[in-house]
Amino acid sequence: MSVAFMTYVFLIVIPYLRHRRATPGDPYRLEWHFFVPCRDEQAVIGETVRYLRGNFPHAHVWVIDDDSADGTVGVVKAMQGPRHGGDRNLHLVQRRLPNARTGKGAALNAAYRALKSWMGRHADTDRAVIVVVDADGRPAANCLAVCAADHLFGDARVGAVQVDVRMSNRGTPPPERGFWRRKFGLAMVRMQDLEFRSAIAAIQMSRGRTGTISMGGNGQFTRLSALDSITHGLGPWRGALLEDFELGVHLLTQGWKTGFTVDTHVDQEALYSLRRFLAQRTRWGQGTMQCGRYVRRIFDSTHLSTLGAAEMLYYLAQPWMQLLGTLIYPIPFLLLGARAVHDFDAVWDWFIGGSWLLFLTYGAFGLLPFVIWGPIYRRQCEPGKGFWRAVGYGFAYALYIYTFYITSWRAVVRLARGRNGWTKTRRNEERHTGVVALDH
Numbered sequence: 001m002s003v004a005f006m007t008y009v010f011l012i013v014i015p016y017l018r019h020r021r022a023t024p025g026d027p028y029r030l031e032w033h034f035f036v037p038c039r040d041e042q043a044v045i046g047e048t049v050r051y052l053r054g055n056f057p058h059a060h061v062w063v064i065d066d067d068s069a070d071g072t073v074g075v076v077k078a079m080q081g082p083r084h085g086g087d088r089n090l091h092l093v094q095r096r097l098p099n100a101r102t103g104k105g106a107a108l109n110a111a112y113r114a115l116k117s118w119m120g121r122h123a124d125t126d127r128a129v130i131v132v133v134d135a136d137g138r139p140a141a142n143c144l145a146v147c148a149a150d151h152l153f154g155d156a157r158v159g160a161v162q163v164d165v166r167m168s169n170r171g172t173p174p175p176e177r178g179f180w181r182r183k184f185g186l187a188m189v190r191m192q193d194l195e196f197r198s199a200i201a202a203i204q205m206s207r208g209r210t211g212t213i214s215m216g217g218n219g220q221f222t223r224l225s226a227l228d229s230i231t232h233g234l235g236p237w238r239g240a241l242l243e244d245f246e247l248g249v250h251l252l253t254q255g256w257k258t259g260f261t262v263d264t265h266v267d268q269e270a271l272y273s274l275r276r277f278l279a280q281r282t283r284w285g286q287g288t289m290q291c292g293r294y295v296r297r298i299f300d301s302t303h304l305s306t307l308g309a310a311e312m313l314y315y316l317a318q319p320w321m322q323l324l325g326t327l328i329y330p331i332p333f334l335l336l337g338a339r340a341v342h343d344f345d346a347v348w349d350w351f352i353g354g355s356w357l358l359f360l361t362y363g364a365f366g367l368l369p370f371v372i373w374g375p376i377y378r379r380q381c382e383p384g385k386g387f388w389r390a391v392g393y394g395f396a397y398a399l400y401i402y403t404f405y406i407t408s409w410r411a412v413v414r415l416a417r418g419r420n421g422w423t424k425t426r427r428n429e430e431r432h433t434g435v436v437a438l439d440h
Contacts, residue, residue, distance in 0.1 A: 006368065006369055012202045012205070016202035016205050017376070019205065019262060021263050022151060022261070022263060025152070026148055030148055031127050031128045032060065032128075032144055033060045033224075034131045035062050035111045035130055035132050036049075036062065036063050036134070036137075038064060039067070041135040042070040042074075045135055046075045051138055062092075062114070063091070064107045065093065067094075080092065093110055102239075103241070104217070104243055105237030105246075108236070109237050112130070112227060112236060123224075125225040126224075126225045128225075129221055129223055129224065130223075132222075136269050137219070138266065139219060140163075140267075142264050143163060143264040143265075146163070152261065157256070158223070159222065159223050159225075159226030159254075159256030159257065159258065160215055160226060160248065160258045161258070163221070163260075163262075164201055164262040164265040165197070165200075165266055167192050167193035167267070167270035168268060170190055184274075185273075187396055191396060192270040195397070197262075197377065197381045198381060214258070214315075226254075240290045242286075243287070249298065253298065277403070278403065278407055278410065281404065281407040282411050285319045285404070285407045285408050288411075290420070319404075319412075320408075322404055370401055371395055371398055374391050375390045
């Protein structure tokens, strides 16, 4: 199993390291609509709208208010201008209880219906592209041109594109007092940046070979005609906690191609808090488990190759494999410990007689597939960092990955209890206000 995993890592690293930038396209060939789901985002929504309208003046911005209790709506209406219609490219979609606060997918479906109504029945849906951005998201200024490239939305068969995700607060310490708390917060942010910009980016590039590139919640671009093709009266987003991967399943099994690029990116804020990070990843793990209902759909799809179906099924199996691993991996050590209690001398003689090599090999194969991402991250993303610091990042990333065993158990417990609701994660600046926001 260790050799197989090492081979897998090697295979995904090579395309990532060999990547060359592609020629961008003409963004004016397409019509762009930014969807910004919000709940209690008064603190950030103004700057986000100004950023989007300033950098993409020909694009439309749709702010989706999910029954905010603060002044989010007032901020947006003030920016729309006289009688709330001064800026014709800025739109507000308001949801109200009891229909509101039911998840990000439901909020996006509301904006989808509003957009369809606004465009009319005879609109060119092949030209229209929906861009999902978090309320604190900052797409790079070149993102529309990059996504309009010939191999992305320049290809009529491409239904969706995911761009690279970066952490905007990498290298920025948290405001907490205390040396170790600040160091831990910095490390948490760095690991999230490393994960998205190296490991996840490499996986997405390898999925380009299997035809199974998946969508992310932030920086997700989808052709409107592709969304129309999977709606079936229910809406493009179907309510899983991992609504982005679920969307990708429907697009791929409908026959659309998906793309990924690191030639542009979207910035988002990483979490300093381990508690909030675990809550976020528990939701992602639970969403992956929920998407297990699509196993048969993936297996039977004629639009997926055998390798593509296998890759998607492997992804869906990961949280369950992590649960199994926490049960299986400790067994040899427990048995060895029990034997040592009864006959320590025999165990010691066995260990110094050469069996220590087994432990060394086990440790090397267990760490190397994760440690390697530190130097890779330095080479591709942060060349200004020293080599030994990058190695340290790699060891920290190995520890970081083991948190997923915790979140997998938390996710399965939530499933067993029937707790399938949307779990909010507070933004960093909201730690003292008690305000919550739609999660990444």
